[in-house]
Amino acid sequence: MKLQRVGYAAGIALTATLALTACGSDNEAAGGGENVSSENCVAGTIQAQGSSAQKNAMDEWIKAYQGQCSGAQINYNPTGSGAGIEAFINGTADFSGSDSALKEDEQPQADAKCAGGQALNLPMVTGPIAVVYNLEGVDGLQLSAPLLAKIFSDKIKTWNDPAIAAENQGAKLPSSAIQAVHRADESGTTDNFTKYLSKSDEADWTYGNAKAWKAPGGVGATKSDGVASQVKSTPGTISYVELSYAENSDLSMAKIKNGAGEYTELTGESAGKAVEGAKIVGTGDDLKLELDYTTTEAGAYPIVLVTYEIVCSKGSPKADAIKGFLTYTSSEAGQKELGDLGYAPLPESVRSKVEASVANIS
Known part of the structure; x- marks a missing residue:
């Protein structure tokens, strides 16, 4: 499946001042969290860790979500993708962030942590x-x-x-x-x-x-x-x-x-020209992507990554809280936050599928 061209009108470029303000200040999050729907708020504490590539996105999302959702507490530790997957497999992370999908030898170990379900690779952040x-x-x-x-x-x-x-x-x-x-x-x-x-x-x-x-x-x-x-x-x-x-x-x-x-x-x-050549190679609610690093698309920058959230399709004791938070991050409003943080929104054809997969978490 080919991805649609990403709407990058908001621009992926970021000034240092803007990034530090967005991620390091105590001021209200971009948009004041006003785009977080109260219907998706779920109280509870989530422990997550992994990809440092998505740290700035997570910081902003967490600030916005917690600002609107009383009783919600999301702790994200940017320990690196390998450490994040290890923590998920060991049961010390409720979900993990990774700059690549689970490997063949990691998938069954991660699945074992999902009682009656499977570990999903859900693309959430595009970052060159x-x-x-x-x-x-x-x-x-x-x-x-x-x-x-x-x-x-x-x-x-x-x-x-x-x-x-x-x-x-x-x-x-x-x-x-x-x-x-x-x-x-x-x-x-x-x-x-x-x-x-x-x-x-x-x-x-x-x-x-x-x-x-x-x-x-x-x-x-x-x-x-x-x-x-x-x-x-x-x-x-x-x-x-x-x-x-x-x-x-x-x-x-x-x-x-x-x-x-x-x-x-x-x-x-x-x-964006490189991302549009990616393919979804996962099945069902698993949305693993295959990127083309040798793209011949004119004007394409070839080195991009997609950060995934590794999460149980069902069986996690924190399923409701995880689902509430990821419903926001995969929404159009949540993805729009990324343009001002040095990332890029997911293509709509993929974003809608991520949103649907999150809706099936139980």
């Missing part, structure tokens, strides 16, 4: 992955998948390497060493980024894709904010991080070569 760098005097750096694969596997070690120069004609590249930064914790962002790298020639990238970083070299940083902080403070670094964190930290972002041979700047429109 920016390739960020700290290189004074170099704007609009252009990078392809093979080049990124060599950089992040420690095969290219200096910024003025001929391979980098060949893709950046006229740029004044320094002879300084490259310091590649990767996630130290298990992360769906890493999983999605390495999926993109794995589409390069096998000679360039031999490490497949996984939540845990496997390639040699580089330095690790914990969670998305740790990666952004490391790049911001260290000249010569390069890494990958969600757009909201890149913009919050005012980091330089590279143009990435897509399957059409274009070096594409990361914008709402370019990310």
Whole structure:
């Protein structure tokens, strides 16, 4: 099933000031929570954790929902996708956030926690992955998948390497060493980024894709904010991080070569062109997506991720409270909040299906 084009009119770009205000202030949430329907309010406490990529979205959603729903308490800890899934399987998280769907070996373990039901992969947040760098005097750096694969596997070690120069004609590249930064914790962002790298020639990238970083070299940083902080403070670094964190930290972002041979700047429109080629590969209420990292769509930015909520279709003792909160996050009103937070709303064709799946939680 092809996705419909996403309406990105609200714009995915985010100023640092707006992001910090939305996520860090004690002021009323965007819209004052007025778009939360009181009919969906359910009192109770939910313990959730996982993806740090969706932290800013969760912060805003929780603020809005709790502001309108007396007795509702949602605690979301951005421990990383791997830790979130582990917590769900271990029964210490009522639902978890993950930047990739459950793996084949994880699915039965997660299903076992859902008495009489199954663990669903519900896409909730669309977030492009920016390739960020700290290189004074170099704007609009252009990078392809093979080049990124060599950089992040420690095969290219200096910024003025001929391979980098060949893709950046006229740029004044320094002879300084490259310091590649990767996630130290298990992360769906890493999983999605390495999926993109794995589409390069096998000679360039031999490490497949996984939540845990496997390639040699580089330095690790914990969670998305740790990666952004490391790049911001260290000249010569390069890494990958969600757009909201890149913009919050005012980091330089590279143009990435897509399957059409274009070096594409990361914008709402370019990310949307990549998302529209995704397919739903889950069955029933499970909505696992398959993204095309080699999209040949003209003007498409190829490195995007979709954050899922991993939740029981039925059998959870917190089913009513979870259903109430996710009814809001999957609503048109909830999704509209994302445009001002460095994310993008789900395509309507998918959003409506997520909303229907949430309505079936029991």
